[in-house]
Amino acid sequence: MPTISRTPNLELIRRSPFFAAAGEAAMARLLRPSFTQQLPRTTILFDQNELPDFVHLLLAGSIGLKAEAEAGGETVVEIFGPGELLLVPAVLLGLPYLASGVALTDVRVLMIPAETFREGVAQDPALARATIELLSRHWRLMVDQVVDLKLRPAERRVARFLARRVPEEAGAGTAELPEPRAALAARRGGTPATLSRALAALEQQGLIRLSARRADVVDRARLA
Amino acid sequence: MPTISRTPNLELIRRSPFFAAAGEAAMARLLRPSFTQQLPRTTILFDQNELPDFVHLLLAGSIGLKAEAEAGGETVVEIFGPGELLLVPAVLLGLPYLASGVALTDVRVLMIPAETFREGVAQDPALARATIELLSRHWRLMVDQVVDLKLRPAERRVARFLARRVPEEAGAGTAELPEPRAALAARRGGTPATLSRALAALEQQGLIRLSARRADVVDRARLA
DNA sequence: CAGCGGTCTTGATATATATCAAGCAACAAT
DNA sequence: ATTGTTGCTTGATATATATCAAGACCGCTG
Structure with missing residues (x-):
C-alpha cells in the first residue's frame, strides 16, 4: 500500500529549510541511505514513548504531533508542513518520542535512518549548524504557542x-x-x-x- | 549596585549541563571574555523584542521568561534554574528575544558575549554538540508544557x-x-x-x- | 446518481478557572 | 519593636470555552 521510492524529490529536499542551510554535500551524505514514502492520511509515522529509528523530512502534506496524557486525553502539540524535519530532539538525545507523528493528510516523507543522522550531525559542521538553526526555530515556535495559549x-x-x-x-x-x-x-x-x-x-x-x-x-x- | 566579578564560580559553571557536555577547552574559550554579575530580584536581564548582546548562564537563583502580547497581557513562558543557559535561540538566529528575562529571585549570572558564543559554536564541534543537546532538551520542556496546558x-x-x-x-x-x-x-x-x-x-x-x-x-x- | 459514514456546525447547558474584593501574612524600613 | 507596603489567600461571582446533542455537510463507494 505505501509507495516506497529510491528516487527522492531532489528539488523539494534541496529547498527545505534544513538542507538549504546544510548544503549539497551534507545533503548527499544523508540521502544516500534514505528513501521516500507516500503514506495515506491517519498513518502513524512514529509512536509516542518509542525510540526513534528515523528522522522524517516531510516533503508534502501535514503531520501532527499527537500527545496523550496519563488521564486519557489527547491533543495536538504541533502541525508540521512540507520542508520540516522531525523529530530531531528525540533522535539526537536518544530518548523516546514525546508525541506520535500522525499524517493529517496524505503525506510524502523522506526517511533518514536515525544513526545516519546522528553521525552526520556529529561529524559534519554544516549539518550541526543546520540542526542548531532548526532546533532554535522550533523552540521559538513552541514559545509562541505557549504565549498564544496563555494570553490570547x-x-x-x-x-x-x-x-x-x-x-x-x-x-x-x-x-x-x-x-x-x-x-x-x-x-x-x-x-x-x-x-x-x-x-x-x-x-x-x-x-x-x-x-x-x-x-x-x-x-x-x-x-x- | 550590581556586583561584577571577573572571578567566575568555576565549579558551578563546570557542572552546568551545557559545559559538562562541552568540556574544559570549550568552556575556557567562552569564559575568557565573560564576567559574572550578582543581580537583585526583578532585574531585567534582557528585553522582549531586543537583539541579544549576551548569552546568560544562570549560576544561582531563578529567571523567568516574561512575554507580553499586543493586547496587554503578560505571562511567564518558562522558569530557569541554576545551570541553565539562555537565550540561545535568539543569539544564534540573530533574532529579537520573544520574551524578557526577569530575575525572580536574586541571581548570579555569567554573561558570555553573544559574538563569542556564536563564533565558539561555529568553530568548536564540542560547543555545537552541547548547544544541540541544550536546544533539544529545551524544546522537549516546551512540548511538555503545551501538553500540560492542553490536557491537564x-x-x-x-x-x-x-x-x-x-x-x-x-x-x-x-x-x-x-x-x-x-x-x-x-x-x-x-x-x-x-x-x-x-x-x-x-x-x-x-x-x-x-x-x-x-x-x-x-x-x-x-x-x- | 444515491446511499452511507464520517466530519463539521450550531444551539443549549455545564464547568474549570478567571476576576473581584477583602482580609491576612510576610517583608522591609525606621 | 512598630508601621507601612506588597504579596498571598480565600469567598463570591463572572466568563470563556468545553461538553452534549442533533442536524447539516462532505467525501467516498458502488
Whole structure:
C-alpha cells in the first residue's frame, strides 16, 4: 500500500529549510541511505514513548504531533508542513518520542535512518549548524504557542493562525486547510466547536470567506 | 549596585549541563571574555523584542521568561534554574528575544558575549554538540508544557510541578519555592488564586505540607 | 446518481478557572 | 519593636470555552 521510492524529490529536499542551510554535500551524505514514502492520511509515522529509528523530512502534506496524557486525553502539540524535519530532539538525545507523528493528510516523507543522522550531525559542521538553526526555530515556535495559549482568546488565536497560513506576505490571500478540523482546533488549544465558532465570527466580521477546505483572507494584516 | 566579578564560580559553571557536555577547552574559550554579575530580584536581564548582546548562564537563583502580547497581557513562558543557559535561540538566529528575562529571585549570572558564543559554536564541534543537546532538551520542556496546558487540569499541573521541584528522586522531599507565586502560577498557565487553591487542595489531601517558601512533599511518586 | 459514514456546525447547558474584593501574612524600613 | 507596603489567600461571582446533542455537510463507494 505505501509507495516506497529510491528516487527522492531532489528539488523539494534541496529547498527545505534544513538542507538549504546544510548544503549539497551534507545533503548527499544523508540521502544516500534514505528513501521516500507516500503514506495515506491517519498513518502513524512514529509512536509516542518509542525510540526513534528515523528522522522524517516531510516533503508534502501535514503531520501532527499527537500527545496523550496519563488521564486519557489527547491533543495536538504541533502541525508540521512540507520542508520540516522531525523529530530531531528525540533522535539526537536518544530518548523516546514525546508525541506520535500522525499524517493529517496524505503525506510524502523522506526517511533518514536515525544513526545516519546522528553521525552526520556529529561529524559534519554544516549539518550541526543546520540542526542548531532548526532546533532554535522550533523552540521559538513552541514559545509562541505557549504565549498564544496563555494570553490570547480563542478567536484571536484562530485569526493569527490564518494569517500565518496565507502564503502571500500582504493583502488578500488564501489559507488552505486540508487537515481535519479537530487537529487544527487542538493545535490551537481548543475544540472543533470553538474553532467553528471562531471561524464563523471572523467571517461575520468580513475578515474571511469560508469554504470547506480553505479560507479566503481579505487582508492578512487585519488578522495578524 | 550590581556586583561584577571577573572571578567566575568555576565549579558551578563546570557542572552546568551545557559545559559538562562541552568540556574544559570549550568552556575556557567562552569564559575568557565573560564576567559574572550578582543581580537583585526583578532585574531585567534582557528585553522582549531586543537583539541579544549576551548569552546568560544562570549560576544561582531563578529567571523567568516574561512575554507580553499586543493586547496587554503578560505571562511567564518558562522558569530557569541554576545551570541553565539562555537565550540561545535568539543569539544564534540573530533574532529579537520573544520574551524578557526577569530575575525572580536574586541571581548570579555569567554573561558570555553573544559574538563569542556564536563564533565558539561555529568553530568548536564540542560547543555545537552541547548547544544541540541544550536546544533539544529545551524544546522537549516546551512540548511538555503545551501538553500540560492542553490536557491537564490546574491541580494536576501544580502537583507535577512540585514533583519535579523536589530534588530527591523518590520518597519524601522538599520543594523550595523562592519565586513569587504569581510567576509560578503564570508558568503553569494560571493565576495566583488558582495556584493557592491547588496547593491548599494538595495539602488537604495530605500530599504536601505548605509553608511560606517551601512545600514538604510526603511522597514524590504520588504527585508525579 | 444515491446511499452511507464520517466530519463539521450550531444551539443549549455545564464547568474549570478567571476576576473581584477583602482580609491576612510576610517583608522591609525606621 | 512598630508601621507601612506588597504579596498571598480565600469567598463570591463572572466568563470563556468545553461538553452534549442533533442536524447539516462532505467525501467516498458502488
